[in-house]
Amino acid sequence: MKIAFVGKGGSGKSTISSLFTKYLLDQNLAVLGFDADINVNYLQNIKINAKEYLAISKSNNSEKIKSFLIGNNKKIESINHFIKTTPPGQGSKYLEYDKNNFIIQNFGQKLGSGYFFYVGKYESNGIGTSCYHNNLSIFENILSHTKLKENEYLVSDMSAGTDAFSNTLHAQFNKIILIVNPSQESIKVAKDFLQLGKDAKTEKNIYLAINNYEDQYEIDFIEKNLGKKVDIYFEKNKIIKQKSLFGQEISLQDTNYTKSFDKLLKINNGYDDKCIIENLKLLHKKYSQLGYIIRRIGDVSLQAKD
Ligand SMILES: Nc1ncnc2c1ncn2[C@@H]1O[C@H](COP(=O)(O)OP(=O)(O)O)[C@@H](O)[C@H]1O
Ligand SMILES: [Mg+2]
Structure with missing residues (x-):
């Protein structure tokens, strides 16, 4: 199962996603963790030192990953024809939970029963010219090619806001945990996210989590404003606040979140792998027809044909 954490900056994505990861690791479950945020707080929270040379978006790394994933897929002519919406096909290779998997061997950092990856920060030669979305496209390729x-579990801490709709990320997870705090700003981002999910017809994968709340009236307020029930609850926690201020590691035992994570695993609106591939193919049909894609690499729309 692929799970992402989204929400406004400061809503608690990195805190909750790293605690959820610890919850899975404590049970010795298989985890592939991705830090897909430019600030790399997720890896920092689980005390993994993000090694620059392992960043999957570094151009020589992403080229190696693309070549591996293409495998023997005849529909992809070259790595230049492997665009962010390209779906897997016959002959494709995948990221799988296996210590001998090419991507794990070359780019994963091990912690307990998990392997961890990071997308990458801005490189200084990209200042003023490059956008973080370019870095994310290799993550989109990996996600669509993960079995x-x-x-x-694949767990991802994401960049803030509604970014996931400017690429395929909104469609590529079985569960997107939309974190909302009791604040006008956070509610506004959640509202936009839910609306975009409806417009994209992928809203089935979005679950609402309230974080850093103290009172029932805050839950009521959020539910009323978003027109949606809260699915998962994370109370404000003094130890989290204190420890994060002093840069100390937060453990699951500092919280009472275990039941909330049990619920997170259990709730299921049925956005399965079939939904992911169907939506990816729709996005591919749309993206591959953009003028600049056709001018650059020709018509690759047939990559999505069965
Ligand atoms: N449930 C909580 N209780 C207390 N403090 C929290 C809680 N969740 C997050 N925080 C604090 O809020 C701040 C922002 O959280 P963070 O996870 O970094 O947000 P994001 O990744 O969404 O930007 C951090 O200082 C974190 O310690
Ligand atoms: Mg963060």
């Missing part, structure tokens, strides 16, 4: 068994 997980039951009880294997």
Whole structure:
């Protein structure tokens, strides 16, 4: 199962996603963790030192990853024809939870039963010219080419706001945990996210989580304003606040979140892997027809044909 954490900056994405990761690791479950935020707080929270040379978006790394994933897929002529919406096909290779998998061997950092990856920060030669979205496209390729068994989890801490709709990320997770705080700003971002999910017809994968709240009236306020029930609850926690101020590691035992994570695993509106591939193919049809894609690499729309 692929799970992402989204929401306004400061809503608690990195805190909650790293605690959720610890919850899975404590049970010795298979985890592939991705820090897809430019600030790399997720890896920092689980005390993994993000090694620059392992960043999957570094151009020589992303080229190696693309070549591996293309495998023997005849529909992809070259790595230049492998665009962010390209779906897997016959002959494709995948990221799988296996210590011998090419991507794990070359770019993963191990912690317990998990392997961890990071997308990358801005490189100084990109200042003023490059946008973080370019870095994310290799993550989009990996996601569409990841095969997980039951009880294997891909967890991703994402960049802030509604960014996931400017690329395929909104469609590529079985569950998107939309974190909202009791604040007007956070509610506004959540509202936009939910609306975009409806417009994209992918809203089935969005679950609402309230974080850093103290009172029932805050839950009521959020539910009323978003017209949606809260699915998962994370109370304000003094130890989290204190420890994060002093840069100390927060453990699951500092919180009472275990039941909330049990619920996170259990709730299921049925956005399965079939939904992911169907939506990816729709996005591919649309993206591959853009003028600049056709001018650059020709018509690759047939990559999505069965
Ligand atoms: N449930 C909580 N209780 C207390 N403080 C929290 C809680 N969740 C997050 N915080 C604090 O809020 C701040 C922002 O959280 P963070 O996870 O970094 O947000 P994001 O990744 O969404 O930008 C951090 O200082 C964090 O310690
Ligand atoms: Mg963060």
